[in-house]
Amino acid sequence: MERVTVADTIRELSREHLEQNGGLLLGQSISAVGWVNNTVPDCQGIVELPMTDVAGAGFAVGAALVGRRPIFVIRFQDFLLLNGSPLINYAAKSKELHGRPAPVFVRAIGADGIGPVHSGVVHSMFMHFPGFKVCSPMTPGEYRSIWQEYLTGDDPMLVSEHRASFQNCNELPDLLIPDADITLYPVSATRFEAVKAAELLAAEGIRCNVVHILWLKPFRVDQRVAHPLLCSGRGLVIDPGYSIAGAAQALAYELSQETGLPVAALGLEDATKCLCQPLQNRLPDAARIAERVRQIVKKGARGAQSTGGGHV
Amino acid sequence: MRRADYGVRPDASGSFSKAETLALYESICRSHFFDSQVIDAVKSGLTNYQVYLSLGQEAGPAALAAALPGAQLFTQHRCHGYFIAFGGPPEKLRDELLGRPSGSSGGRAGSNCLQHHDERLAMFGHHGLIGENVPLAVGAAFGNQKKTIAVFGDGSAEEDYIYPSLGFALTHRLPILFVCEDNDLSILTPTSTRRSWEFTQMAKGLGLPVRDLADDPWSVVQAVRELKGELPAVLNIRTCRRQWHVGVGCDGPPEWDRLALVQAELDRLGLGAERQEIERQAQQEMERLWNE
Numbered sequence: 001m002e003r004v005t006v007a008d009t010i011r012e013l014s015r016e017h018l019e020q021n022g023g024l025l026l027g028q029s030i031s032a033v034g035w036v037n038n039t040v041p042d043c044q045g046i047v048e049l050p051m052t053d054v055a056g057a058g059f060a061v062g063a064a065l066v067g068r069r070p071i072f073v074i075r076f077q078d079f080l081l082l083n084g085s086p087l088i089n090y091a092a093k094s095k096e097l098h099g100r101p102a103p104v105f106v107r108a109i110g111a112d113g114i115g116p117v118h119s120g121v122v123h124s125m126f127m128h129f130p131g132f133k134v135c136s137p138m139t140p141g142e143y144r145s146i147w148q149e150y151l152t153g154d155d156p157m158l159v160s161e162h163r164a165s166f167q168n169c170n171e172l173p174d175l176l177i178p179d180a181d182i183t184l185y186p187v188s189a190t191r192f193e194a195v196k197a198a199e200l201l202a203a204e205g206i207r208c209n210v211v212h213i214l215w216l217k218p219f220r221v222d223q224r225v226a227h228p229l230l231c232s233g234r235g236l237v238i239d240p241g242y243s244i245a246g247a248a249q250a251l252a253y254e255l256s257q258e259t260g261l262p263v264a265a266l267g268l269e270d271a272t273k274c275l276c277q278p279l280q281n282r283l284p285d286a287a288r289i290a291e292r293v294r295q296i297v298k299k300g301a302r303g304a305q306s307t308g309g310g311h312v
Numbered sequence: 313m314r315r316a317d318y319g320v321r322p323d324a325s326g327s328f329s330k331a332e333t334l335a336l337y338e339s340i341c342r343s344h345f346f347d348s349q350v351i352d353a354v355k356s357g358l359t360n361y362q363v364y365l366s367l368g369q370e371a372g373p374a375a376l377a378a379a380l381p382g383a384q385l386f387t388q389h390r391c392h393g394y395f396i397a398f399g400g401p402p403e404k405l406r407d408e409l410l411g412r413p414s415g416s417s418g419g420r421a422g423s424n425c426l427q428h429h430d431e432r433l434a435m436f437g438h439h440g441l442i443g444e445n446v447p448l449a450v451g452a453a454f455g456n457q458k459k460t461i462a463v464f465g466d467g468s469a470e471e472d473y474i475y476p477s478l479g480f481a482l483t484h485r486l487p488i489l490f491v492c493e494d495n496d497l498s499i500l501t502p503t504s505t506r507r508s509w510e511f512t513q514m515a516k517g518l519g520l521p522v523r524d525l526a527d528d529p530w531s532v533v534q535a536v537r538e539l540k541g542e543l544p545a546v547l548n549i550r551t552c553r554r555q556w557h558v559g560v561g562c563d564g565p566p567e568w569d570r571l572a573l574v575q576a577e578l579d580r581l582g583l584g585a586e587r588q589e590i591e592r593q594a595q596q597e598m599e600r601l602w603n604e
Binding site: 024047049050052054056057058059060061062063064065066067068070085086089093096097098099100 | 386417418420421425427429436438439440441444446447448449450451452453454455456458472473474476477479480483
């Protein structure tokens with residue numbers, strides 16, 4: 001059987017949307033080199049935008065207002081800072097203010113190691129403001145499910161993609177083990193690293209649950225998410241964005257509030273992602289995740305056994 | 313050039329039928345008396361939300377509605393005049409200004425973020441960033457290919473997303489009219505303090521058809537009728553607001569009083585009695601509306 005990658009999934013869902021739903025796909029330099037990592041189909045409805053990072057987002061939102069369900073491609077998430085204004089100030093607020101939804105599907109692609117303004121993951125920005133749903137699918141099945149959610153709903157959606165996922169063909173089921181020492185909640189590309197970290201740690205006798213996070217907003221602390229934490233007594237949220245005021249801290253806070261257990265947050269250091277190797281400030285890899293888990297586990301006390309419930 | 317007769321066509325009114333002229337004036341008057349009532353509502357404390365009045369600028373929207381009826385609108389903060397001229401129900405506007413659930417946006421958006429959608433009118437607005445409505449208008453025109461008007465001011469014309477909006481509309485030959493309501497002010501900072509270039513020259517440089525004139529309604533209708541066959545295009549309307557940028561205050565008489573000039577023209581045309589009757593009816597309609 002042919003292996004279907006995340007990139008294939010994105011491309012074929014887009015093709016169906018453009019050819020059969022009258023949808024649009026807008027972005028800069030999308031139909032040239034590599035067709036955005038082979039995620040953009042060669043078909044009708046492709047709109048090459050001029051290099052205009054504020055107005056371009058406005059065009060997409062305008063098309064959303066009149067029912068075209070546009071897919072708006074941001075090739076590097078850092079560009080969301082310029083493109084964010086029409087999305088956050090207009091698309092996100094339109095339904096609540098006027099009862100007029102502006103369902104734009106924003107494909108924001110994360111990467112790593114390619115310099116200060118091409119390596120970012122800034123989805124926390126869209127969690128902060130009201131109006132957008134925010135998700136980070138890393139598997140073909142997840143991508144199909146969030147696409148369905150977009151089509152059946154009327155909210156704008158920020159889809160935090162990551163290049164590290166594009167060749168992935170596999171689903172990522174939660175890893176749950178009895179008597180785990182900690183529950184890991186990885187986000188975006190750190191999910192691949194968290195799985196590796198759990199293996200590394202298992203060899204040392206540290207047992208980790210891995211509960212994969214697809215939806216950042218709304219983030220629901222349901223049974224699937226909470227139960228492993230209640231069993232393990234402590235948790236760690238891992239995100240490829242910056243730590244300070246970032247997604248990991250926000251989710252850790254929610255988990256901690258809901259369960260009364262200590263949940264730590266691991267993201268990027270507060271430093272520029274430089275191009276050169278030692279200063280790239282890359283997303284938390286398996287080694288870094290494992291190191292953080294060792295520190296937490298070594299510290300001993302589990303929230304379940306302590307009276308606290310705070311944030312470690 | 314700031315003059316009440318800048319670009320105004322000599323005897324423009326002469327090419328309009330009496331019915332057209334009176335309809336144009338009725339539209340101006342309804343907007344005028346609506347906003348006059350808003351001043352009273354604010355002064356009496358009926359509402360304390362911020363209001364952006366169209367007083368002094370009523371002629372532009374009235375002329376645009378006459379020349380491009382049924383266009384989908386993307387207006388910005390000073391938009392009561394567009395709402396009324398393009399056939400929005402005044403009671404919905406009133407209720408929106410009062411923050412009532414029966415307002416056009418359920419009372420949640422208010423004067424500067426006005427929208428209205430029914431079978432007669434598709435009016436989108438902005439959310440408070442000047443000119444943000446312009447790329448939205450371009451995207452909407454691209455998306456549904458409907459005749460579209462994007463309204464902004466001489467201040468918004470400087471926003472960095474305006475130039476690419478004009479460019480994209482031109483590239484894709486979109487049916488959109490860009491209307492710059494040029495009062496030569498960004499709140500109170502004159503254009504000459506802000507920039508050395510002319511917006512109309514920028515638009516011409518891109519290759520867009522441009523008309524640049526004061527807000528004489530007959531001349532504006534003529535200009536728009538010329539442009540509507542060659543959209544996308546730019547219309548720069550020299551105008552002056554009577555009240556403050558926001559609120560009901562006034563810093564003295566405007567550079568020109570378009571309403572008085574239109575009234576004088578109607579009298580010259582021998583339509584003095586008709587104009588007084590239109591004024592009486594419009595005033596009565598809006599007083600009744602606000603006293604309900």
